[in-house]
Structures are given as structure tokens and as C-alpha cells.
Amino acid sequence: MKKEMLLFSDVSLIYHTARGETKAAEGLSFSVSEGEFVAVIGPSGCGKTTLLSLAAGLLKPSSGSIERHGSCGYMLQKDELFRWRTIEKNIYLPLEIKHQKTEENRLRARALAVKYGLGDFLQSYPSQLSGGMRQRAALIRTLATDPDLLLLDEPFSALDYQTRLNVTEDVAEIIRSEGKTALLITHDISEAISLADRVLVLSPRPARVTHEHTLDFGGEKKPMRRREMSGFSGWFEILWKELNG
Amino acid sequence: MKKKDTRVFSAEHRKFLKKRKRNIALVWSLRIGLLALLLGLWELSTQLGWVDAFLVSSPSRIAKTIASLYREGTLFYHIGTTLWETLVGFAIAVAVGYGVALALWWSETVRKVLEPYIVVINALPKIALGPLIIIWFGTGSSAILFMTVIVGVIVATMHMLSAFIETDKNKILLLRSMGASKLQLLTKLVIPSSLPAFISMLKVNVGMAWIGSVMGEYIVSRAGLGYLIVYGGQVFRLDLVMSATFILCVLAAGMYFLVVLLEKLLVKNTEN
Ligand SMILES: Nc1ncnc2c1ncn2[C@@H]1O[C@H](COP(=O)(O)OP(=O)(O)OP(=O)(O)O)[C@@H](O)[C@H]1O
Ligand SMILES: [Mg+2]
Numbered sequence: 282m283k284k285e286m287l288l289f290s291d292v293s294l295i296y297h298t299a300r301g302e303t304k305a306a307e308g309l310s311f312s313v314s315e316g317e318f319v320a321v322i323g324p325s326g327c328g329k330t331t332l333l334s335l336a337a338g339l340l341k342p343s344s345g346s347i348e349r350h351g352s353c354g355y356m357l358q359k360d361e362l363f364r365w366r367t368i369e370k371n372i373y374l375p376l377e378i379k380h381q382k383t384e385e386n387r388l389r390a391r392a393l394a395v396k397y398g399l400g401d402f403l404q405s406y407p408s409q410l411s412g413g414m415r416q417r418a419a420l421i422r423t424l425a426t427d428p429d430l431l432l433l434d435e436p437f438s439a440l441d442y443q444t445r446l447n448v449t450e451d452v453a454e455i456i457r458s459e460g461k462t463a464l465l466i467t468h469d470i471s472e473a474i475s476l477a478d479r480v481l482v483l484s485p486r487p488a489r490v491t492h493e494h495t496l497d498f499g500g501e502k503k504p505m506r507r508r509e510m511s512g513f514s515g516w517f518e519i520l521w522k523e524l525n526g
Numbered sequence: 527m528k529k530k531d532t533r534v535f536s537a538e539h540r541k542f543l544k545k546r547k548r549n550i551a552l553v554w555s556l557r558i559g560l561l562a563l564l565l566g567l568w569e570l571s572t573q574l575g576w577v578d579a580f581l582v583s584s585p586s587r588i589a590k591t592i593a594s595l596y597r598e599g600t601l602f603y604h605i606g607t608t609l610w611e612t613l614v615g616f617a618i619a620v621a622v623g624y625g626v627a628l629a630l631w632w633s634e635t636v637r638k639v640l641e642p643y644i645v646v647i648n649a650l651p652k653i654a655l656g657p658l659i660i661i662w663f664g665t666g667s668s669a670i671l672f673m674t675v676i677v678g679v680i681v682a683t684m685h686m687l688s689a690f691i692e693t694d695k696n697k698i699l700l701l702r703s704m705g706a707s708k709l710q711l712l713t714k715l716v717i718p719s720s721l722p723a724f725i726s727m728l729k730v731n732v733g734m735a736w737i738g739s740v741m742g743e744y745i746v747s748r749a750g751l752g753y754l755i756v757y758g759g760q761v762f763r764l765d766l767v768m769s770a771t772f773i774l775c776v777l778a779a780g781m782y783f784l785v786v787l788l789e790k791l792l793v794k795n796t797e798n
Contacts (some may be wrong), residue, residue, distance in 0.1 A: 334699075337703045339699070339703060354703075355700065357699070359696070362699050363697070363714075363718070365718050365719070374704070378701060378710055379705060395617065432703075
């Protein structure tokens with residue numbers, strides 16, 4: 282049994298506003314173990330982003346418990362690069378925030394950027410990069426502090442289809458080769474199947490895990506290859522039914 | 527700092543650039559031509575006696591008035607007085623406004639408590655404070671400074687506060703997920719992302735500062751361009767009024783231009 286990086290036990294969360302309360306999660310239990318790539322799919326507005334905020338510790342659960350081992354890095358739908366910083370400075374941002382801007386850490390982050398094709402853009406500003414490149418820079422920024430767990434909130438959904446396939450491929454490659462644990466939120470079923478070791482299906486709001494599947498594809502991890510494999514459409518059908526049934 | 531452009535362009539692009547250049551030249555010559563036309567008409571209509579030069583003055587009379595102010599040695603005294611009041615008032619208003627906006631951003635409770643007060647002070651016509659200002663500050667330049675500051679500071683506060691509050695929620699979430707403190711949110715995100723708003727606030731406040739200083743001089747002063755305007759009006763020397771107004775135009779334009787320069791300097795690195 283591998284070490285569990287994240288453990289949700291019977292978590293519920295209620296948002297309180299002046300107009301009333303919204304139950305965003307109830308009886309939510311799941312775990313993510315080390316080195317695993319877990320995708321979470323669910324209908325829109327069911328509480329997926331809430332789940333990530335809970336995992337990141339930005340929200341406290343109303344009841345239940347959340348255990349997380351190690352640090353986490355959060356990646357959002359849009360790249361959220363700061364337009365007044367160069368790509369290099371953007372990548373150093375989490376190091377600055379966490380007061381870890383040592384020479385060693387800077388070099389490591391820089392090396393990551395170079396390794397994954399951003400070397401020529403380090404001194405550019407975000408506005409000079411394409412959407413795909415920017416999202417890649419956002420991932421390198423997330424990896425700069427070497428987090429143990431990556432939390433990805435629909436990181437590809439703002440990209441056009443072609444770019445999206447390419448960036449998905451890149452990001453999968455980067456996450457796998459850096460040996461990271463990842464929790465990916467998406468509402469795109471095929472994205473979940475092409476990327477994940479395990480898929481969790483959430484119910485409509487309040488979110489709860491209704492189904493859970495381990496995807497194998499004979500050890501194949503590359504999203505493009507998976508998309509071409511025979512099992513792919515079968516999984517798609519199953520998940521589609523579970524999501525809509 | 528401009529590097530020589532050594533790129534080679536297609537014929538079509540060269541044509542485009544040429545056309546653009548010609549367009550800019552046209553706009554500028556029309557601008558200057560319009561000014562010359564208006565000044566010429568003004569001068570001509572007074573020379574030919576269509577209108578009474580005593581009432582509307584004329585470009586040549588303005589030039590003469592300015593020259594005689596210069597000979598009397600009071601020209602730069604008046605300009606200096608108003609300019610000093612305006613610049614110092616501007617600086618104080620901007621600094622205090624920025625500081626108050628920061629404080630209000632920092633504490634939501636304080637912001638909510640003070641909100642109605644700010645709205646009311648903003649709506650109040652500051653000229654209504656004239657008598658109070660005279661009594662509190664006397665008739666020296668501190669009264670005028672106070673007027674300049676009070677006119678500008680609320681605008682500066684409201685402008686910056688709304689920019690601070692509009693800081694991108696997702697970027698705040700991102701920083702918080704990195705474990706950022708409130709001070710870090712401020713220095714890494716809120717302040718840098720509000721730089722364009724800061725520049726536009728400066729532009730607005732250039733105008734506010736001139737309104738404040740001239741209005742202050744209307745009420746209390748014994749020197750300055752606003753004083754010349756009031757005095758000229760009282761003794762019916764419209765040449766003096768027009769001359770002072772003209773100088774104000776030039777100074778205000780100059781100050782605005784300086785802000786634009788600052789903008790080029792500051793924003794150069796942030797956006798392309
Ligand atoms: N800060 C908040 N205050 C009050 N209600 C909220 C807040 N954030 C989210 N909600 C509500 O909680 C529910 C779940 O929101 P959440 O953003 O987690 O859903 P989601 O699955 O990420 O949605 P989407 O598919 O649109 O990304 C929604 O009904 C939303 O309106
Ligand atoms: Mg969401």
C-alpha cells in the first residue's frame with residue numbers, strides 16, 4: 282500500500298451568504314496516493330472547485346476531516362501569469378511568497394523551464410506568448426516549489442481544441458516525468474480518461490463520490506496513445522452514463 | 527533609448543508606414559492650423575473693430591500684457607506661487623489619497639464604516655468650505671494648499687480604492703494557495719496590478735490640483751494666477767484675465783505631459 286497524500290473522510294462544506302446557505306459537498310470521501318494521477322469529473326456547479334479549495338486548505342470543512350501530507354501547488358483554469366513580470370519572474374513567484382528564493386531553488390525552477398521548452402521565453406512578458414505556452418509556464422510556476430501534490434482545476438478548458446490536445450500531452454509528460462502526484466478537476470470525460478490512473482465521478486451538488494474507476498490501458502500513460510486504444514470509447518460510454526444518469 | 531530599427535519590411539508594409547506617417551503629419555498640421563486660424567480670427571476681429579478688444583482682449587494684447595508683467599518682474603512671481611501651491615497640493619493629495627485607499631483596502635470593516643462619509647465628502651462642493659478655510663488657515667498659502675489637497679484627495683482615494691478592490695479574484699486565490707500573507711498580496715499583486723489606475727488617477731488629479739489652487743486663490747490670495755484673474759476682473763482689465771488664463775492652460779498642459787511621460791517610463795516594462 283502506497284502512502285496516502287490526500288485523504289478526505291466524510292467531508293461536508295456549506296457556503297454561507299446573506300441570501301442563504303449552499304451545501305457544496307456532503308459525505309465526500311476519497312484518497313489520493315503517492316505518484317497517482319487522479320481525475321475528478323462532475324456536472325457543472327457540483328462543487329469541484331470547492332473540493333480543490335478544501336484540498337489546498339483555502340477552505341475549512343464544515344464537518345469531516347481532511348488529511349494532506351506535504352505541500353501542494355494549485356493551477357487554475359486561466360494561467361494567471363502576472364503581466365508585469367517576465368516569464369522567469371512569474372516562475373519565481375511562489376519561491377518569493379514562500380521565502381524560498383535561494384540560488385539553488387531558482388536554478389532548479391529555471392532548469393525546469395528550460396527543460397520544458399520555455400528557455401527562449403524567460404525574458405518575455407506573458408502577452409508575448411501563445412495560450413499553450415502560457416499554460417505551460419503556469420505549470421512550471423506551480424512546480425517551482427517542488428510541491429508534493431498538484432491540484433489542477435480545469436487547467437486546459439480555456440484553450441482551443443488543438444492547443445488543448447498538445448498542452449494536455451505536454452503537461453502529462455511533465456507531471457509523469459517529475460513523478461508528481463496530481464488531482465485533476467475536469468468536466469471533459471475524454472480528458473479524464475486520457476490522463477488519469479483513477480477517475481472519480483461526483484454527484485450533482487452537494488458533491489459526493491458516486492463512482493470510482495481504475496484505468497489501466499496496459500500501462501500506457503500517453504494521452505494521445507490512450508485516445509487511440511480500443512478501451513477508450515468503452516470507458517467514455519461508462520463515464521458518460523454515470524455522469525448523466 | 528530608441529534602438530535604430532533595422533528590420534526590412536515588405537513593400538506593402540512600407541506603404542502602410544508611409545501612409546500612417548502622412549496621416550499623423552496631417553493631424554498635427556490641422557491641429558496647429560486650427561489654433562492659428564482661431565488666434566488669427568480673434569486678432570483680426572478686434573483689429574477691425576468687429577468686437578470690442580476691451581471686452582474680449584486679443585492675442586497681441588495678451589502678449590503685451592505678459593511682456594509687461596515680465597518687465598515689472600511679477601510674472602514669474604505669480605507663476606511660481608501658483609505652480610508651487612499646485613504641485614505641493616497635488617503631491618500631498620496623491621500621497622494621502624493613496625495611503626487612505628491602502629488602509630481602506632486593508633480593513634473591510636473600516637471601509638464599510640467610512641464609505642458613507644467618503645461619498646458625502648466627495649459630493650460636497652469644496653468651495654463651500656471657503657469661509658471655514660479662511661478662518662482656520664488665514665489668507666496665506668496654507669489655505670490654498672488645504673483647498674488643493676481637499677479637492678484632490680477624495681478623488682485620489684476613491685480612484686485607487688476601486689482599483690485595489692477590483693484586483694483579480696483568481697490571482698488572489700492563486701497567491702493564497704501559495705500561502706501568501708496579506709502584506710504579500712498587497713506588494714506582489716494589488717499594488718503592481720493597479721499601476722495603470724495609478725497613472726489615470728494622476729492624470730485626473732492634475733486637473734483637480736489646478737482647480738483647487740485657482741479656486742483657493744479666488745477666495746484668499748494676494749498672489750498667483752488665480753489672484754491675477756480675480757483682480758483683473760475686479761478692475762476690468764480683461765487682458766490680465768486672459769493672460770493669466772492662457773498661462774494656466776500652458777502650465778496645466780505641461781504638467782499633464784509630464785504625467786504622460788511618467789506613464790511611458792513606468793508602463794514600458796509591463797505591457798507590450
Ligand atoms: N464563495 C462562495 N459563496 C457562496 N457560494 C459559493 C461560493 N463558491 C461556490 N459557491 C456555490 O457552491 C456550488 C459549487 O461551486 P463550485 O465552484 O465548487 O462548483 P464547480 O463544480 O467548480 O463549478 P464549475 O463547473 O462551474 O466549475 C455552486 O452552487 C456555487 O454557486
Ligand atoms: Mg469550478
